[in-house]
Amino acid sequence: MKSKLILGAAAALVGLFFLNRYLNETPRYMESSPSTGKPVGGEVREKFVVGFLPVT
Amino acid sequence: MSQHSTSGTQFQAQKFTDFPSMKEALIARKLDATFMIAPLAMKLASDGVPVKIVYLGHRDGTALVVGTDAPIHAFEDLRGKVVAIPSRFSNQNIFLHRMMKQLGMPADSMTIKELPPPEHPSSLAVGAIDAYIIGEPHAAKAEIEGYGRVLLQMRDAWPNFISCVLVVRQELIDERRPLVDELVRGIAASGEWLDEDRLTTAQHRRDAAIVTGKMFYNQPPELLEYVLTKDATRVSYTELMPPKKDFDEIMDLAVELEILPKRIPFEDYVDTSFAPDLETIELKLDRLPDVEKVAAQ
Numbered sequence: 001m002k003s004k005l006i007l008g009a010a011a012a013l014v015g016l017f018f019l020n021r022y023l024n025e026t027p028r029y030m031e032s033s034p035s036t037g038k039p040v041g042g043e044v045r046e047k048f049v050v051g052f053l054p055v056t
Numbered sequence: 057m058s059q060h061s062t063s064g065t066q067f068q069a070q071k072f073t074d075f076p077s078m079k080e081a082l083i084a085r086k087l088d089a090t091f092m093i094a095p096l097a098m099k100l101a102s103d104g105v106p107v108k109i110v111y112l113g114h115r116d117g118t119a120l121v122v123g124t125d126a127p128i129h130a131f132e133d134l135r136g137k138v139v140a141i142p143s144r145f146s147n148q149n150i151f152l153h154r155m156m157k158q159l160g161m162p163a164d165s166m167t168i169k170e171l172p173p174p175e176h177p178s179s180l181a182v183g184a185i186d187a188y189i190i191g192e193p194h195a196a197k198a199e200i201e202g203y204g205r206v207l208l209q210m211r212d213a214w215p216n217f218i219s220c221v222l223v224v225r226q227e228l229i230d231e232r233r234p235l236v237d238e239l240v241r242g243i244a245a246s247g248e249w250l251d252e253d254r255l256t257t258a259q260h261r262r263d264a265a266i267v268t269g270k271m272f273y274n275q276p277p278e279l280l281e282y283v284l285t286k287d288a289t290r291v292s293y294t295e296l297m298p299p300k301k302d303f304d305e306i307m308d309l310a311v312e313l314e315i316l317p318k319r320i321p322f323e324d325y326v327d328t329s330f331a332p333d334l335e336t337i338e339l340k341l342d343r344l345p346d347v348e349k350v351a352a353q
Binding site for chain 1: 067072073075078087114173190192193194219239272291
């Protein structure tokens with residue numbers, strides 16, 4: 001029983017590790033926070049937020 | 057990023073779902089620059105908020121949408137109907153009144169209802185409204201999903217229609233002029249790039265649909281591609297210097313409709329000094345970086 005619990009916990013930890021890695025690598029929009037735009041090239045001197053509403 | 061240097065500002069987009077929240081953020085200086093509907097910017101300036109319109113966001117790109125099978129085939133058929141607008145302080149609202157006046161219809165011919173833009177298509181779908189007038193992609197959404205059809209494109213009814221404009225706080229203009237210049241040049245360059253091949257392959261717009269849909273709008277890229285490429289004149293991203301003649305007309309209509317209390321001089325709410333000479337803008341990109349990677353996500 002104890003070994004099953006240890007195995008289950010280990011599997012959960014491995015799963016969480018991969019989930020965390022996947023989420024960090026996947027760009028996704030977060031409401032109320034600035035989106036992340038990747039600069040075309042060069043050095044980012046500063047960041048500046050511009051508001052928009054997704055409508056033309 | 058500036059096109060003429062290896063360093064520059066990374067402009068990040070903060071999404072809002074309604075204009076009142078955006079307005080409050082600008083007033084409270086939680087935000088120093090934003091795209092917003094033109095009459096709302098004029099109203100803020102009229103109320104003494106130190107803001108200026110420095111560039112347009114686009115031209116046209118708004119449509120009046122009705123139910124697919126609704127017995128509405130001309131503007132006059134909207135008599136007695138409920139029509140949604142994004143805000144009282146929008147050119148969509150001004151347009152409805154302009155049309156009613158032109159057609160000799162009383163101003164109360166239709167019930168005009170303010171709704172946040174994302175709620176327009178769903179409200180039409182459930183029959184809560186009979187029509188809506190809004191910027192893309194919310195007009196195309198009803199078309200694609202099969203419950204709406206375009207009664208008229210603003211391009212045809214009010215050519216070079218102005219909806220959203222870039223508004224910045226006066227403090228930013230006074231204290232950080234190079235940053236505003238960089239922002240406006242970047243928007244001008246993006247617009248040139250989007251329109252550059254729109255009548256041929258429209259590859260630039262296809263790339264933009266993928267990146268914008270997945271990373272910024274949180275909307276299906278297919279919907280944005282439909283808007284940007286099915287009829288490439290549906291929305292334009294060039295000729296974005298704020299035109300005095302058009303704003304004077306908007307101002308007159310807004311005062312007449314009591315959206316604004318009185319006329320204010322163009323120079324009090326617009327600063328055209330940032331609008332660049334488009335001949336000086338270089339378009340270095342062919343495809344957007346990592347577009348295929350973004351598409352696969």
